[in-house]
Amino acid sequence: MKKGHTSQLTKLIILSLFGTISMVLLFLNFPLPFLPPYLKVDFGEVPTLLAALIFSPMAGVIVQLIKNLLYLALSGAADPVGVLANFIAGVTFVVPIAMIYHKYKGQKSLISGLVVGTIVMTIAMGVLNYYVLLPIYSVFMGFEQLTPSVLLSTIFVGVVPFNLIKGAIVSVLFVPLFIKLKPWIQQKQASIKLSA
Amino acid sequence: MASSLIIGQYVPADSVVHRLDPRTKIMMIFTFVIIVFFANNAPSYLWLTVFSLGAATLTKIKPRFLLKGLKPVWFLIVFTFLLHLFVTREGDVLTTLLGFPVYTGALIQGFQISLRFFLLILVTSLLTLTTTPIEITDAIETLLHPLKKIKFPVHELALMMSISLRFIPTLMQETEKISKAQASRGVDFKTGPLKERIQAVVPLLVPLFVSAFKRAEELAMAMEARGYRGGEGRTRLRELAIVSRDYIAFCLFFIVIAGLFVLRG
Numbered sequence: 001m002k003k004g005h006t007s008q009l010t011k012l013i014i015l016s017l018f019g020t021i022s023m024v025l026l027f028l029n030f031p032l033p034f035l036p037p038y039l040k041v042d043f044g045e046v047p048t049l050l051a052a053l054i055f056s057p058m059a060g061v062i063v064q065l066i067k068n069l070l071y072l073a074l075s076g077a078a079d080p081v082g083v084l085a086n087f088i089a090g091v092t093f094v095v096p097i098a099m100i101y102h103k104y105k106g107q108k109s110l111i112s113g114l115v116v117g118t119i120v121m122t123i124a125m126g127v128l129n130y131y132v133l134l135p136i137y138s139v140f141m142g143f144e145q146l147t148p149s150v151l152l153s154t155i156f157v158g159v160v161p162f163n164l165i166k167g168a169i170v171s172v173l174f175v176p177l178f179i180k181l182k183p184w185i186q187q188k189q190a191s192i193k194l195s196a
Numbered sequence: 197m198a199s200s201l202i203i204g205q206y207v208p209a210d211s212v213v214h215r216l217d218p219r220t221k222i223m224m225i226f227t228f229v230i231i232v233f234f235a236n237n238a239p240s241y242l243w244l245t246v247f248s249l250g251a252a253t254l255t256k257i258k259p260r261f262l263l264k265g266l267k268p269v270w271f272l273i274v275f276t277f278l279l280h281l282f283v284t285r286e287g288d289v290l291t292t293l294l295g296f297p298v299y300t301g302a303l304i305q306g307f308q309i310s311l312r313f314f315l316l317i318l319v320t321s322l323l324t325l326t327t328t329p330i331e332i333t334d335a336i337e338t339l340l341h342p343l344k345k346i347k348f349p350v351h352e353l354a355l356m357m358s359i360s361l362r363f364i365p366t367l368m369q370e371t372e373k374i375s376k377a378q379a380s381r382g383v384d385f386k387t388g389p390l391k392e393r394i395q396a397v398v399p400l401l402v403p404l405f406v407s408a409f410k411r412a413e414e415l416a417m418a419m420e421a422r423g424y425r426g427g428e429g430r431t432r433l434r435e436l437a438i439v440s441r442d443y444i445a446f447c448l449f450f451i452v453i454a455g456l457f458v459l460r461g
Contacts, residue, residue, distance in 0.1 A: 009419060012352060013412040016359040020367050021404055023360070043397060050405065062356075069336070069353075070360055073329040075205070139233075140313070172391055177398045181405065188409060 015059055018047040019066030026071070045090050045170050046177070052098035053110075053178070054185055060098055064090040081136050088128060093121040093167065110178060111171075118167025122160055129159050205324040211256040212441065214326045218335035220442040224449050225323050231453055232312055232319075237461040241311055247452045248315045255326050262318070262325070269317050273310045280306030333357045334436055351427030359415070367404070374403050 025043040044067060052060025068087045072080070100113035130151055178185075208214075213221070235241050252262055281293075286301025323332070337354035344350050378399050384392075 009424070010412055010416040012356060013359055013415050014409060016356040017363055017367070017408040017412055018405075019356065020360045020363045021408060023364060024367050024371055043401075046401065047405070065353075066356055066360055069357055070329075070364075073324075073332045073336075073357070073361070075324065140316075169394055173394050173397055176395055177401055180398065180402055184406065 011055065011059075015051055015055075015062050016066060018051045018063045019070060022047040022063060022067040023070050023074075026067075043170070043173060044086075045093060045166075046174060048090055048094050049097060049170070049174055050178075050181075052094045053101055054189060056102070057095045057098040060094040061091055064094065081133060081140075085125070085128070085133055089121055089125050089163065089166075092124040093117045093170075096120045107175075107179070111175065114167070114171040114174065118164060118171065121167060122163040125163050126155050126160055129155050205321065206328050207257050207261050207325050209256045209326075211254060211326070213251065213255040213322065215441065216326075216445055217436055217438050217442050218327050218331040219339055219436060220438065220445055221323050221327060222332070222335050222339065224445065225320055227449070227453070228319050229316060231456055232316055234456060234460055235308075235312070237459070240456055240459040240461075241308060243452070243455050243459050244315055245311065248319050251322060252318060255322060257325055262321070266314075266317055266321070269313070273313050276313060277306045277310040280309060329361050330358065331434075333361065334432075334434060338436060351430075355427075363411075367408070370407065371400065371404060375400050 022044045025046065045064075048060045048063045048067070051063045064087055067090075068083050071086075072083055094117065097110070097113035097117040100116060101109050103109070134151055134154060232244060235244055281298060281302050282296050284302035284305050285297075285299055286305070287299045289297045290300050290303065291298050327335075333354055336357070337350060340348070340350045340353070383396050383399055
């Protein structure tokens, strides 16, 4: 029992440090050409994804939560809606990938997972923006009467391409990273299971 | 950049607002964010402006720092104002600007919405300006305490937050060191096609993740060796306490809320 306790604590600390890395990577972001500047792409989802693949989908959710809470504590609540959106986007992206990967294993399942994750995130963010996020922003800005057509065009011009590109960029980075780290990950998974 | 991240936006000063309990500040600011939407006429906006500027003055933080926090949103505030100026059509035509008619209603509405925006950002930034991230984490832990009843791991979450905060400067330095090391071996982060630029981050991330694992194992070992065994019965280095100045702050804030509902039309 005591041994299991140690590995539990190690896992807890690993997830915290992944949250920190996520936060550090947030500052490596670069705005994409053609898209409005408030939609920024960063590599913050990479540690989240790695945690979800090493441990479980839930671990990914925890890292994403830590990252967003850190961001709130450091930058203040100037844009709580944006932080919430980032959290949900990360979760809808990572959870499908981890579920597919843990079920089938192997590189092919990772790639199909990345495709599915990107699509799920894009759809989820589109729906969420239509019903929740954009209406909240419009109340903030004092435009209470946004018509459905305005909302839809904003989503199809801004939100959908952004999330597709974001998913694609994270995938382009993550596949070679995961191939490089794979032997090491398997070793770590084995050692953590042994001590648990 | 590393040093600015350690403390977030915190500006140390010896003021009443700095000494207030972080829980008091979080609850008051949270309430303010809601009640700001209830202001709907000139007196109520003026009342909230007086309160916000008063609170800002009490922090004894130089206006320069306050304005620095507002920098990223100036554009949004001005943009909102201009948008309302040209789109809203209420009241009489006041004048024409660039061929567009400007209505009095638009001027008033644009001003009110921008002011609301300004007040929201100003007051929420007061929290991070006067409270260290670690204090905010402690406050979140106690405020979330009731969630323990539904088995939400509040203590673990707070522990993870503190560890993450502690390691931000360390990992920041490490990232810098690794990226310099890789650059000296010829990795090019700044030029080339997008795909190559993205993949240039891989040799930066691999050592970062590996060393994070190593650090985690060492830290877990060190904590266990010092007798860490979860949140039950753990004592704290920093104890939060609600004292008389917090009660006074609550009373004053209640007057602000009551005044707002009296003044609004």
